Amino acid sequence: MKKDTSTEAKIKEAAKTVFLAKGFEGCTSREIANAAGMNVALVNYYFRSKSQLFKLVFQSAVEDIVLSTVHIFKTEQTLIEKMRYFIEKEYEFLAKHPEIPNFIINEMNREDGCFIEYNHLFQQVAETGIFNECMTEQAAGRMREISLVSMILLIMSNCQYPTISKKLMQSIHQISEDEYAGQLISHRSHVTEMIIAYLFPKNLSNT
Numbered sequence: 320m321k322k323d324t325s326t327e328a329k330i331k332e333a334a335k336t337v338f339l340a341k342g343f344e345g346c347t348s349r350e351i352a353n354a355a356g357m358n359v360a361l362v363n364y365y366f367r368s369k370s371q372l373f374k375l376v377f378q379s380a381v382e383d384i385v386l387s388t389v390h391i392f393k394t395e396q397t398l399i400e401k402m403r404y405f406i407e408k409e410y411e412f413l414a415k416h417p418e419i420p421n422f423i424i425n426e427m428n429r430e431d432g433c434f435i436e437y438n439h440l441f442q443q444v445a446e447t448g449i450f451n452e453c454m455t456e457q458a459a460g461r462m463r464e465i466s467l468v469s470m471i472l473l474i475m476s477n478c479q480y481p482t483i484s485k486k487l488m489q490s491i492h493q494i495s496e497d498e499y500a501g502q503l504i505s506h507r508s509h510v511t512e513m514i515i516a517y518l519f520p521k522n523l524s525n526t
Contacts (some may be wrong), residue, residue, distance in 0.1 A: 326357075326361070326366050328354075330365055331375065331376065332355075333351055334351045334355075334373070334376050335379070335497070336354060337350055338422070339419070343373050343426060343441050345431070377423070379390055380419050380423060381423060382490070383412075383419065384419055384420070386440065386445065388409075389407050389414050389443055390393070392448070393447050399515060400450075402518065405491065406477075406507070406510060407507065410503065410507040413482045414500070420483050452465065463519070482503075
């Protein structure tokens with residue numbers, strides 16, 4: 320039996336929907352098959368096991384969130400402009416895919432969490448020259464001296480936490496989905512200005 324690419328793609332899409340909603344342990348191969356409108360045997364024929372299918376979906380989710388930044392860093396803009404654009408696009412990406420950060424964190428925190436090879440993703444980001452730009456700006460005194468790990472934590476925590484904590488914030492403040500979405504638009508502006516002001520202070524000697 321020759322594998323059909325459209326059938327394979329349909330199974331992947333169904334699996335992505337189910338896994339993002341329930342996680343690896345919260346669903347069965349039968350649920351994925353039902354979501355795809357197929358039988359379990361056909362799903363296993365294409366992907367051998369739920370674990371194999373999950374690894375593909377998990378890797379795709381990680382790649383989506385990492386590679387969405389690559390084209391930004393390849394532009395001819397200044398480093399400050401790239402940072403601003405990156406934060407704005409991160410908020411836009413998370414608004415479209417709010418389930419991805421929790422999905423990645425939850426699955427990596429499982430005792431037998433899913434791990435993939437990240438080197439090729441990191442390499443694609445590095446090849447844009449963004450890390451060298453940061454080092455150059457720091458050496459010139461135009462950017463605060465900060466480690467790469469700290470800079471990524473600073474940006475990720477401020478961009479992703481508002482999405483991860485949405486239900487909590489809605490509950491505390493008793494606001495609707497639409498109201499919270501509106502809050503995130505203004506919050507994105509606050510986060511952008513805060514991070515830019517911290518990373519690129521006008522007078523480092525006074526900080």
